[in-house]
Amino acid sequence: MTRGRRFPRHAMRNGAAAFCSVLLYYCVPVGWMFELDAWPGRLLGVCLFLAGVVGLGWLVWRRIESYLRAPNATGAQVDGLLLLVCVVGVVFALFYYRLQQLHPDQFDGLETRTDALYYTLVTLGTVGFGDVHAVGQSARIATMVQIVFDLVVLGTLLTIITTSVTSRVQAATRAAREVSGDAPDTTR
Template sequence: MVIAYFLLPLNGLGPHRSALSWTLFVLALVLVAVLLLRQVVHVLLGHPNVRPGLVIPLLMTLSILVFATTYLALAQNPGELVGLDTRLDALYFTLVTLATVGYGDITPHGQAARLVAILQILYTFVFLTAAATALTHYLRTALLRQRGPHRHDTPAAGADADTE
């Protein structure tokens, strides 16, 4: 996916085709959000034959690339995103925003860029956090299942040993 992000011709997106750009952005985010929520529900309900260990990281990566592509398209409008000139810059800004680091070397000056940054922060709080939590739950459950019923390191076992 990352290789496709760097190789796909994305020149058709941007201010000269803003309706198409915004439509693709919204549709991609909604699609990824629905697929992420579906995975979260499958994990929480314990559905068999799901592969959240594979699907969730791919969807999380896809959502990051959707935001990076959107920032890249917005940067074609002068003054919208100061300091963002390349695809690597767009990916870097997306990850810096995701991590809430905010170095300040790339800044959203335009209203559209600020809107997308706000949407990314909200999207991260809601969808990526839920997905990461579900993935952690799934992996913990799989690990405990793999260890089997012979768990000697439980707090209850240690507490019983202390009281004897």
């Protein structure tokens, strides 16, 4: 398989993970009241939610299989990490949204699911525009937990990339020494 054909597969998997995460996020039945006239539209929402769950489940299963086949493959490690970020990002966004529904004094500027997803992504990106921010203690604790998670993920991603680059440079250096006939001096 050529490298040109491999990139789109990674992009498609990561795009599918993002799509299924967003599908799950916007269709999860949160705070529904039982009203008979609202059920036809909600049935579609439940079906889309289930499609998101099944899609994410399948993607997680494929990532686990891929990791077990080649645990040191950099692409698989990065794909797995991006899938984890999608899933955990949806969990944080749902938590923030539900927290604001139950306790409207926890956030300033967070009213909709889009606001909660936006806040989660802005926190993940360490941007912090300030238009949506935590004001209550529960929201601040949840945000701190997300920040710690984000730092661990970013640190892990940097470790994966650094290790990959270092091993490739070392392999290239060894190959260059073998081609030039220079053997490493092991007498020291």
